[in-house]
Amino acid sequence: MSTVGEAAVPAASRRPSARRGARTARQILVKVVSAVLVLVAAASVTFFAQLLVPGNRATAILNEQTGRAQLWTPAQLAPVNREFGFDKPLIVQYLNYVGGLFHGNLGTSYTQYRPVTQVIGAELMPSLELTGAALVAAWVLALAVILLTAKRGRFVTALGSTWEALTASLPTYWVGVVLLVVFAVEIRIFPVIGGTSAWGTVLPVLTLAIPLAGFLGQVTRDEFEKVLDQPFITTARTRGMGDTAVRLKHALRHSVLPAITLSGWAMGALISGAVIAENVYGRPGIGQVLVNAVNTRDVPTVSGIVLVVAGVYVIANLLVDIAYALVDPRLRAS
Amino acid sequence: MTEVAVTEQTAVDAATGTPLLTVENLRISFGKTEVVKGISFSTRLGRCLAIVGESGSGKSVTARTLVGLTGPDSHVQADQIDLAGVDLTRQSERSWRAIRGRQIGFILQDALASLDQLRRVGDEIAEPLKVHGWGTRASRRRKAVELLSSVGVPEPEVKARQRPYELSGGLRQRALIASAIALDPKLIVADEPTTALDVTIQAQVLDLLADSKARGTSIILISHDLSVVARLADEVVVMREGEVVEHGPAHQVLHEPRHEYTQALLDAIPSEHTRGTRLVRPAGAAPGGTTPPYRPAKPDVGENVVRRSRKPIDRDRAVLQARHITQVFRGPDKVDRTVVDDVSFELFAGETVGIVGESGSGKTTTARIALSLLHPTSGEVLLHGQPWSTLSTSQRKPLRKRIGVIYQDPLSSFDPRWPVGRILTDALSTGSRPPSSRAEARARAIRLLEQVGLAEHHMASAPLRLSGGQRQRVSIARALAPEPEVIVCDEPVSALDVSIQAQVLDLLTDLQDELGVSYLFISHDLGVIHHMSDRILVMKEGRVVEAGHADEVFERPRDPYTRRLLTALPRLAQA
Amino acid sequence: MTRSRFGPLAAAGASALILSALIAGCSSGATGATVASGGTIVQGGTIVYGHEQEPPCLYGGWLQQAYIDRNILDSLVTEANNGSIEPWLATSWTVSSNGLVYTFHLNPGVKFTDGTPLNAQAVAYNFNYWQHGGNSTAQVSMDPYYKSATALNATTVQVTLNKPYLPLLTMISQAYFGIQSPTALKRSAAANCDDPIGSGAFKVQKWIHGQEVILVRNPDYTSWPATALHKGPAIVDEVDWKFLPDPVERYESLVTGETNAIYDIPTVDWSNAEANFQVTQYVTPGKPVSIYLNTSEGIFTDVRVRQAFAYAADRKADVEAAFHGVIPYEGNPSVSRATPGYDAAVAAAYPYDPAKANQLLNEAGWTGRDAAGYRTKDGKELDVRFPYPAGSVVTSEGTSLLEILQQQWKQVGFNVQLIPETQAETFAGDYSTPNSYDAQPWYWTSPSAAILWIVWRPSTKADPNYSNSSFYNNNELSTVIQDGNTSATTAEADQYYGQAQQIIQDNAAAVGLYDQTMSIAVAKNLHDVWLEKSQGEPVFEDAYFAK
Amino acid sequence: MSSISFPRAGALARLGNVRIRVRPGTAVPLLIVLLVTVAAVAPGVLTHRSPTAIDIEHTLLPPSLSHPFGTDDSGRDLYTRVIYGARESLGIGLGATGLAMSIALLLGFIAGLAGGLIDVLINRILEVAFAFPVLLLALLLIAIYGPSLTTEIIAVGIGSAPGYARMVRGQVLNVRKAAYVEAAAALGHSRWAVIRRHLFPNAMRPLVAMITLGVGQSIVWASGLAFLGLGVAPPSPEWGALLDSGREYITTQWWLEVMPGLVIVLVALSITSLGRTLQHRLEGAAR
DSSP states (O other): OOOOOSOSOOOOOOOOHHHHHHHHHHHHHHHHHHHHHHHHHHHHHHHHHHHHSSSOHHHHHHHHHHTOOOOOOHHHHHHHHHHHTTTSOHHHHHHHHHHHHHTTOOOBOTTTOSBHHHHHHHHHHHHHHHHHHHHHHHHHHHHHHHHHHTTSOHHHHHHHHHHHHHHHTOOHHHHHHHHIIIIIIISOSSOSSOTTOHHHHHHHHHHHHHHHHHHHHHHHHHHHHHHHTSHHHHHHHHTTOOHHHHIIIIIHHHHSHHHHHHHHHHHHHHHHHHHHHHHHHTOOOHHHHHHHHHHTTOHHHHHHHHHHHHHHHHHHHHHHHHHHHHHOTHHHHO | OOOOEEOOHHHHTSTTOSOSEEEEEEEEEETTEEEEEEEEEEEOTTOEEEEEOOTTSSHHHHHHHHTTOOOTTEEEEOSEEEETTEEGGGOOHHHHHHHBTTTEEEEOSOHHHHSOTTSOHHHHHHHHHHHTTOSOHHHHHHHHHHHHHHTTOSSHHHHHHSOGGGSOHHHHHHHHHHHHTTTOOSEEEEESTTTTSOHHHHHHHHHHHHHHHHTTOEEEEEESOHHHHHHHOSEEEEEETTEEEEEEEHHHHHHSOSSHHHHHHHHTSOOGGGTTBOSSBOOSOOOSSSSOOOBOOOSSOOTTOOBOOOOOOEEEEEEEEEEEEEEEEEOTTSOEEEEEEEEEEEEEETOEEEEEOOTTSSHHHHHHHHTTSSOOSEEEEEETTEEOTTSOHHHHGGGGGGEEEEOSSGGGGSOTTOOHHHHHHHHHHTSSSOOSSHHHHHHHHHHHHHHTTOOGGGTTSOGGGSOHHHHHHHHHHHHHTTOOSEEEEESSSTTSOHHHHHHHHHHHHHHHHHHOOEEEEEESOHHHHHHHOSEEEEEETTEEEEEEEHHHHHHSOOSHHHHHHHHHSOOGGGO | OOOOOOOOOOOOOOOOOOOOOOSSOOOOSSSOOOOOOOSOEEOSOEEEEEEOOOOSSSSSSSHHHHHHHHHHOBOSEEEOTTSOEEESSEEEEEEOTTSOEEEEEEOTTOBOTTSOBOOHHHHHHHHHHIIIIISHHHHHHHTTTEEEEEEEETTEEEEEESSOOTTHHHHHTSGGGOBOOHHHHTSOHHHHHHOOOOOSSEEEEEEETTTEEEEEEOTTOOOOOTTOSSSSSOSSSEEEEEEOOOHHHHHHHHHTTSOSEEESOOGGGHHHHHHHSEEEEEEOOEEEEEEEEOSSSSGGGSHHHHHHHHHTSOHHHHHHHHTTTOSOBOOOSSSOTTSTTOOHHHHTOSOSOHHHHHHHHHHTTOOEEOTTSOEEETTEEOEEEEEEEBTTTBOHHHHHHHHHHHHHHHHHTOEEEEEEEOHHHHHHTTTOSTTTOSEEEEEEEOSSTTHHHHHHSOOOSSSOOTTOTTOOOOHHHHHHHHHHHHOSSHHHHHHHHHHHHHHHHHTTSEEEEEOOEEEEEEOTTEEOOEEOTTTOOEEOTTOEEEO | OOEEEEOSOOSSOOOSOEEEEOOHHHHHHHHHHHHHHHHHHOHHHHOOSOTTOOOTTSTTOOOOSSSTTOBOTTSOBHHHHHHHHHHHHHHHHHHHHHHHHHHHHHHHHHHHHHOHHHHHHHHHHHHHHHHSOHHHHHHHHHHHHOSOHHHHHHHHHHHHHHHHHHHHHHHHHHHHTSHHHHHHHHHTOOHHHHIIIIIHHHHHTTHHHHHHHHHHHHHHHHHHHIIIIISOOTTOOOHHHHHHHTGGGTTTSTHHHHHHHHHHHHHHHHHHHHHHHHHHHHHHHHO
16 A cells, blocks of 8 residues: 655646746856856866976976986076966966966967967867767667666676676776787787777777776666666556566666766766776877876966866766756756 | 355356456465465456455455566466456466557556656557557557547646656546556456545546446456445455455445455444544454454444543643644745645644645645744744744754654654664653663663553564554654653554554554543544544645534535545445 | 887987897998898888887977987988998088088088078078077087087088087987978977978978877988988888887787887897897997986995995896896996997996995995894995886886896895886986985987086086086096097097096996897888987888888 | 674674675675785785795796796796785775775765755865866876875875765765654754764765775776876885786786786775675665
């Protein structure tokens, strides 16, 4: 027997759509402003964090130019300090930097003499393609394992969840090297130097996708098994629907919400994992630029990359919110 | 095997030809335990067979077996399960799919959980059509709208595009029924189709099923509520612990039951007749089985009716007073909704005031305001004449021990990590005479358990391991611990089986007689309210539409809404 | 992660030894290592070359840049395998009797790829460009000898020195001294960084950052060096100069045929490479990988402790083990065996002799032993702070070598603490001050022994020498090196340089480990890829595919 | 099937006897975790060799009875180095998770309990932390303080804290609206008593799975740092360092790379799945 408590809100009369329109506009504005705040905060944290790194930036630049690792006389350092404005007080440097941000000027790379936008622009696309494709591949892998193994008898289910736990514990680097050796060197299906060709991107994508698929799978599986016990699944079965149709049409949509949230969070981790995949497969990407920039104390480039990654993260989260509302319209009301 | 009071099969259906569905010696077991121990029944076109029983009687699993969905690691055996010539015992999964939806329609209990909330109502209704390859997309959509209007849903085109949670309870249930009858199946199996609904809507849905029966569909109705069954069933089967204890025409089973258990079920139903008496009489030998001993009491036969020996109500000591309390909620869309509108009442020492109303009437919000768990937008609540709702949290803390609460779902009101003992000792420590030592606390806790009909060995068990009735008894014990003068009961028994409900209501009335504690009793069940209350408030959309002495409100209802509620109340007399 | 990032300095050079481990015979003549030609020559085609390290800019004072610049810029002169200087842009030249004035006669009619004529004014312009910071490595290689460069007429340019500098010609044969188009040099720094304009066999078509530089054939190439294996423009159409930092990926790309040649073969694959490809190993002239000992502060102020440190480990056997016998042990800490003026006798000093080491340490007063077995003196432990640039100078095999040495130094009582420097710390110069370390491995590439002057020039307050990482100021050593630099003939110079090496070795100012090497592996069907003598840059102008 | 009963749990939650039916799915991870703990606490038990004993005559030997994982390029026994590496890798796992959890609990509880402006503020902070690539955090910290065990612990700890903070906040919000919290208030307990006796212990319960997940992932993450050349100083046998040094030999001596990788995966997998099993038992027993 069921309980009868306070039922849902009585059938509300239709609210005037004007008020709802204004409310969503305000919501979007708040989201945009907070997104900008997040970006500026991330860039500022990076700017100041880099000043903590020991050693003088001008020394690092000269050493980078000449490939040496020594101190330089003040006379040799002076032109560099002037050129990049290191001689100005810190706050002025920071305000110039943030001021530039708002005009889309991310400053000039110390080591490549080019605007940071150019430095990042050249290598951003391959990284985005890699992380985007990795996320999609992770989803496909995770859902395939779920649909094949969830609640299909004790052994098969155990097999599926062990696979997920296993893949979630794989170090990205190790996966990369093993895939390279097995599928590019030994069985030569894929090219060793992937570059940015479609066929060459398969292995790097798998390197990032397999561990992430483990995570997505675990989260979705718990929800999927709970949903399969829900009454509306029994209703669907009483309509004569087959097991697979019930899983695809009904159970899946209900169980993907936690994985969608995880995807928003995973974008940040993917970018970090990307540098490993890019290095193992010789792919261009901002991960490698980031590592070199930090090592050469190239502050504008590092801050620029953080800005881009933060931007990707913010956009990813907007997409997550949209996906959320699409999958579960009940959330759109609140 | 108990003696089954079954009138001969042939006599019943002499007039109307061969049966649509025949079930002979059906046995169902899960692993080693057998839940259905050889039952037989049959239905025919245009007639309704009701299967009645309490939790664990096996009625639901029988229903599911009729559509081949008994459940994982189950074992089904039967001499015969025949649906119009088709042998349902030897169906493959593929052939079952052809039967489900087309030959047999299935209706579950609560449309909020039984319909997919993420899909449009129209798509849900059209799904059986699509599965069985009926028509095209466009024709299926049109058919869904037709089905919605045929089950009495207003503006079917608009509702078809909405999602189930956007509809009211009644409309949702109608949509669920529309989905079941989409392919006009010859047999409909309905498992508790109206339990989740309010009384007035319950009546409309039962009428809808009656229309379907009139059009020649055969209906199997599964329910725990005898009065609901009385309205629709032609034939009734009463089940207990997997066995059929009574089987016969509806009128005969509901008025002159041959089996003691059926009679006990009938008598355990609280109503205006049972007011002032105990629902469960001291019993003679119960006919075996695990349920506690009981003795059915006939409403009008006086010889074993046990009158309550009550203390007189002290009219001039108002224990709890509410003055013009109003509560306005600002929804997410910034629209204000008045949930409680100028409600006032008094509760005197030793008295029970009942608040009845359908879902959304504001009765629970009123209760929470009375408990000062919610600050009213306006108006005031007095406890023993002293200000109560206007106090600050710290000022109110010492007074808390004077007012207790019993929740509808006791399990969620206990900290999952605490065994019963600790729940009670914790409650005792908040009373006016907190126990001075652990030993004293334990002793008083055990006395509380005995007071509510439990025993010392329950001290160490986790609430999760107890039955529904036992948990509610622990909840009552906890409410009594600080020795409050007032206890607010928010739907305390609606989650319990009829026989357990009877025992808990008797416990509450015994405690009132013994301790003189006053109850503010909230329920949607008119029968329970009538049985328990001295005075009654009827609430509708936040306002008190009628108030007065219990018998007065029930015999001479002044407000049209109360009248409509009382007429909609399914009664045994209607069978 | 990234390998061999440095090879910074170039100074005056002498002869260089090419360790040729070729399968095919080595053709005679003064040109670099060649591959026996055979089969029919395929006109055109694209060479995919797997290099390792991507520089921040395509032109600059760093070895990685020199590798690319050698294929797109021409220098005035080039250095043949036997160390002799051969004509390139300068068809002939004369040197004044006092060694101060060099007059070069240019190959007429040569044009830059942007059409600007390559005349004497352009060459003079380049000399001044380098002197004013255009290329800090070129600048510091000519300090303080270079005075001025002037164009007498369209085809004659005169370079004047303020002091005789015998290694000048070897120095300017390097790619750092590649002549760029003056019009191009007037462009923005960014333009020159991405697309330096020269008159070489190839020109830059496109630089896809993080992936590759595409060099295309310069059809009207007329200024090939005397050492060229064929006359005329490049035979292949294009060279894809790919950056493959991961050693496994780089070597396997050659195995699978995705690349036709790769840079720096992992030592573990060496024998496999020798069997299947044309392998060339180039021992880099200049200062080998040797350990500077901080003579100004800490335990190594005492020469006996320094000598004990040298005796205490079996450096020869450990190098053989760590590098699987591929990279040669170098006992001489001052110059590698491929550097003109190298004194082989000096290399034999300090053989593995733990007893001698213990005796020296006892003499130096380090007689106590603490619980962990390390020596102590007046309560202080014999600690050696040993930072090393991880990933760049010292590869993973180098790290294994250090770990083996660490174990052996411990036997004698040295507590060597290995500190892997991240590249950030290295660039920031964290471990370049006397109080920051006791021992540190390092190397310099330079085609001539003049490197001795760069490294061992005494450091004074007025004119500090930050390259003197042992902080070893020895006036006798300084005068001997300067005599070498300013001597008239190579023979005389070598004699002085030998004395310098002896002084450094006797005072154990540094301890030798192994020569810095570079290697390339070329597919069998690609012929005439050779290494430039001065810095071992791969040269593709004569390369061709054969079926 | 034998059954292992845990004595009364410690401070985390008094749950009575939690009986874990030992199925293969639980036995294997339990065994591996026990092995790793022994390796970390008393490596001598599992191997008699020294992790830094160099033997340049026997370098790069394939796996054999005497050298189950073969030898590395300095002739050291890889199996011994993996055993001695357990202490450092497990140290990173526990240290980083400890740091991450303390930050997460602090922020999560303050945000969950305070609500309103503080909740929004903390959410913004978490948002920025999420936007900050964990890799960069590691690079900066290691650039500032140099590669060492503590730096790695701080980098991985701070990097994973935001994720856990969000989970804790969600859990606190869930428990806050539970009926037993209101029932305790109705009995007259003070706000702090309710938080201390009901809210905190119940919000903490699902953290068992989170903590074990955290330890497993920290070990995996730390091995990534070593690859970027930011690992601990040699001759440390930390698993990430082993993975990085084995990398060049993958095509020739595959065991130098495969063995440490397998160990990392098995250990992380075991710790995580043990956590999930324990979590299901705790939830099953208590709810």
